[in-house]
Amino acid sequence: MQEKTKTENGILLIDDEKLQQGSNVRPKGSEIKAGALALERNSFLSPAAIGFLAAIGNASVMVYPNPIISIIITGNELQQPGKPLQHAQVYESNSFALKAVLTQIYISGVEVYYASDNPEIVTGAIEKALNQSDVVLVTGGISVGDYDFVLQAVSKCGIEKLFHNVKQRPGKPLFFGKKNKKLVFGLPGNPSSVLTCFYQYVIPALEKLSHKNPLLSKIKAPLSKPFQKTSVLTHFLKGIYDGHTLTPLEAQESYRLSSFANANCLIQIDEEITLCKDGEFVTGYLLPS
Amino acid sequence: MQEKTKTENGILLIDDEKLQQGSNVRPKGSEIKAGALALERNSFLSPAAIGFLAAIGNASVMVYPNPIISIIITGNELQQPGKPLQHAQVYESNSFALKAVLTQIYISGVEVYYASDNPEIVTGAIEKALNQSDVVLVTGGISVGDYDFVLQAVSKCGIEKLFHNVKQRPGKPLFFGKKNKKLVFGLPGNPSSVLTCFYQYVIPALEKLSHKNPLLSKIKAPLSKPFQKTSVLTHFLKGIYDGHTLTPLEAQESYRLSSFANANCLIQIDEEITLCKDGEFVTGYLLPS
DSSP states (O other): OOOOEEEETTEEEEOOTTOOTTTTOOOTTSSOOTTSOOSOTTOOOOHHHHHHHHHTTOSOOOOOOOOOEEEEEEOTTEEOTTSOOOTTOEEOOHHHHHHHHHHHTTOOOOEEEEEOSOHHHHHHHHHHHHHTOSEEEEESOOSSSTTOOHHHHHHHTTOEEEEEOOSEESOTTOEEEEETTEEEEEEOSSHHHHHHHIIIIIHHHHHHHTTOOOSSEEEEEEBSSOEEOOSSSEEEEEEEEOSSOEEEOSOOOTTOOHHHHHOSEEEEEOTTOSEEOTTOEEEEEEOOO | OOOOEEEETTEEEEOOTTOOTTTTOOOTTSSOOTTSOOSOTTOOOOHHHHHHHHHTTOSOOOOOOOOOEEEEEEOTTEEOTTSOOOTTOEEOOHHHHHHHHHHHTTOOOOEEEEEOSOHHHHHHHHHHHHHTOSEEEEESOOSSSTTOOHHHHHHHTTOEEEEEOOSEESOTTOEEEEETTEEEEEEOSSHHHHHHHIIIIIHHHHHHHTTOOOSSEEEEEEBSSOEEOOSSSEEEEEEEEOSSOEEEOSOOOTTOOTTTTTOSEEEEEOTTOSEEOTTOEEEEEEOOO
């Protein structure tokens, strides 16, 4: 460092043409004027927003509470991880995956109920869950099989059906209903369907309830290889986004999670599309890490 | 639903050409073969990965612990939010912003120390923080002013300097050093510089330590309007990504957080670039919500 000054006749002269009076001085009110709006109502309190509010002197602000959520896991075929698997059983994984995503949106203390495939038990579980939560998530039992009792249970609980079945894969049997201000999602039982529906429907609803920003960033990027489908359903593919292109992974079946475990995005292939060419731009939803 | 069957001579015939033997049946081992590798070592345990591990029967897995982090806030000019501001004081906001980002990567219980601008006090604080943490973050005091004591303090503490000063704005005075396996970041004092350096340097280091996936998604997208700069520094601009284009916000000064509070991304304008045209592709880092 060199002092850019000289002394002439006892007067200190600053010898720096770039230096202007007022530079490196922060005028009062240059961050925000007194009385001005600091942040719009319902703004997301990002770390920078929290810093900003502190920087202008706020020690506390009003926020929306997180919704209280209950999860009901239905299915006689389910076994807890760590225990030996009997004939025709599968391990219960949906509660763990759902609680993990809820943690990512800062919702903890979620109650999990297990209900066997019996209409009274499912109804009772939904009633109990409705009483103590703002949002009820049911997994399984929402399709049209002999052991699918969720539809009749939600009806018995006085839940108004808003929709059932969506033109998408995975997650076609999705149910959504309301009772007063309480929301009920009937998610399919297959783990990949559950998680896809959770990301695409439940998370946006929770974000609306607590005025949060989207957890999943929506992007447009080219497919790295062609993708073909025959169904007239919107597909959500487990994929990898490498910063440039979107690549669908293997193992897209709705009962499988192996590719979802390695995916960092969901790739949306629209309903009417049968062939998506290499290089074609599609929508991707980046999963948070 | 319609049963696609007919009975002929007492034999039930299935009348559905699309139905093939084995469809809707999941063969044993179709998710994963016994003995096969389920997830690569150091995989990120996303909600889907947690679900996948549960689905194949795991009740517990080994994970890396989170690093223990201490924050040292230096600066005589700092006042706590909520208290009246005296002449030449500014509110301390860095600890709040940093703790908020750390929460986003699931690190809580962070110790915050306040050190006045005195070489012994700063040295003492760094020594204490080094003893009880894996990563020490110091804010302020890292530049070349008369009250900047962090450089001499880290040296006294036996911390090896790996670099000091980076060709970027904001965050030019950034310091990084190590003592044994412990990392020390000397972040500038200006809130916007602190947060930018935290996102661009500290977070990647923490992710490396605990084998996490990047918190910030890196994307390429076109600028929505031209951007000009005269400095030969890499600029990180507070910006908005709308799913298509990247738009720099106003208030890019390093002491200001008002635009950072509304930003959902950082836009990188490389060192050597002086004019970035409307529509030109640049790198963006999406901030998590």
